[in-house]
Amino acid sequence: MTDVQNIERLRRIGWRGEHLPSGDLRLARVVAQHRTGYELHDGEQAFSAQPAGHFLKRGLDPSERPAVGDFVEVEAGKPPHIVRVLPRRTVLSRAAAGERYERQLIAANIDYVLVLTGLDGDFNPARIERYLSLTEDSGAQPVVLLSKLDTRDDAEELLAALRARLPDGTPIHAINGKEAASAELLTKYLQLGDSAVLVGSSGAGKSTLTNTLLGVDKMATNTVRLHDSRGRHTTTHRALLQLPSGGCLIDTPGMRELKLTGEENLDLFADIEALAEQCRFADCGHGSEPGCAVQAALDSGELTPERWRNYLKLRDEREDQAATLEARLRRQRGGRPIDRPHSPRGKRERE
Ligand SMILES: Nc1nc2c(ncn2[C@@H]2O[C@H](COP(=O)(O)OP(=O)(O)OP(=O)(O)O)[C@@H](O)[C@H]2O)c(=O)[nH]1
Numbered sequence: 001m002t003d004v005q006n007i008e009r010l011r012r013i014g015w016r017g018e019h020l021p022s023g024d025l026r027l028a029r030v031v032a033q034h035r036t037g038y039e040l041h042d043g044e045q046a047f048s049a050q051p052a053g054h055f056l057k058r059g060l061d062p063s064e065r066p067a068v069g070d071f072v073e074v075e076a077g078k079p080p081h082i083v084r085v086l087p088r089r090t091v092l093s094r095a096a097a098g099e100r101y102e103r104q105l106i107a108a109n110i111d112y113v114l115v116l117t118g119l120d121g122d123f124n125p126a127r128i129e130r131y132l133s134l135t136e137d138s139g140a141q142p143v144v145l146l147s148k149l150d151t152r153d154d155a156e157e158l159l160a161a162l163r164a165r166l167p168d169g170t171p172i173h174a175i176n177g178k179e180a181a182s183a184e185l186l187t188k189y190l191q192l193g194d195s196a197v198l199v200g201s202s203g204a205g206k207s208t209l210t211n212t213l214l215g216v217d218k219m220a221t222n223t224v225r226l227h228d229s230r231g232r233h234t235t236t237h238r239a240l241l242q243l244p245s246g247g248c249l250i251d252t253p254g255m256r257e258l259k260l261t262g263e264e265n266l267d268l269f270a271d272i273e274a275l276a277e278q279c280r281f282a283d284c285g286h287g288s289e290p291g292c293a294v295q296a297a298l299d300s301g302e303l304t305p306e307r308w309r310n311y312l313k314l315r316d317e318r319e320d321q322a323a324t325l326e327a328r329l330r331r332q333r334g335g336r337p338i339d340r341p342h343s344p345r346g347k348r349e350r351e
Pocket residue numbers: 147148149150151175176177178200201202203204205206207208209252253254255
């Protein structure tokens with residue numbers, strides 16, 4: 001049973017609701033997801049749990065299953081069972097890699113998405129924009145982190161270029177993830193009751209930074225290892241850790257593919273969309289049409305070709321994904337998938 005005291009402890013690991021579970025149910029947070037089940041924490045102790053049968057139903061949208069960061073109701077038993085996922089404050093998701101369209105939850109109930117990129121060969125502003133587009137609908141605040149500040153002398157220039165490229169007000173911090181003093185400035189995002197998820201490609205320095213923030217080599221020594229049926233090691237999928245500063249940090253494994261879900265607005269590129277609105281032709285292809293505002297901005301240098309290319313790439317991907325999502329939803333509703341009608345092309349002059 002979860003009582004008022006337990007609620008206070010849960011607040012220390014990010015719980016914001018007023019909800020008290022009924023009867024014998026207990027409230028807990030999902031801290032890790034393994035192939036064989038979940039690891040939960042109730043603010044006092046960790047314990048393992050299995051999802052109730054209804055979460056395993058075929059065809060269930062994966063986003064309806066418990067994910068790291070979720071607050072869940074648990075029924076006592078051996079093992080305990082997760083019976084309900086409580087409404088999420090925020091949620092970060094992506095489309096899973098692979099043929100089939102599937103929305104995959106990265107983390108739930110997070111306040112900040114820490115987008116980590118190394119200032120070494122990993123540095124790639126287009127990838128940062130991709131991460132920021134995914135973050136846009138999450139409800140959480142993105143924070144851009146650049147690690148490996150110690151590895152280059154021209155970091156200031158890279159930073160200035162990135163600041164100019166990203167929307168005003170996007171927090172950007174460059175750090176040496178190996179040094180506590182350098183990572184210290186991140187504790188403002190990691191106070192008691194705060195939750196943050198750390199994302200970035202493999203090798204960006206996520207584990208290094210996590211260890212530095214923990215102050216001990218916890219990831220290396222405390223990584224839960226499970227044997228799968230073939231006897232190989234499988235490490236935890238994702239894990240939520242409480243840091244000395246009080247906040248909870250969700251570390252994610254490097255994600256090779258980060259597809260948009262199709263629901264993004266691409267707010268990051270609102271200025272480009274506004275530009276395109278000013279072209280003489282409503283359906284301007286932004287090639288060699290007369291009166292093209294995009295070409296004019298490219299010519300004047302107001303818009304850089306890299307940013308324009310990345311916008312087109314993300315926009316096309318979003319559109320493809322949105323069409324796939326629509327078809328999938330239609331199939332789920334029992335209807336036949338219908339191709340989206342193509343809009344008639346041809347030049348129409350704006351009124
Ligand atoms: N010089 C320097 N090296 C760093 C820094 N951060 C990480 N590294 C190094 O970069 C390499 C990769 O770091 P990891 O922390 O393992 O990267 P990761 O993001 O956890 O990678 P995955 O576990 O594959 O997702 C390691 O050799 C780290 O020592 C930094 O700020 N400065």
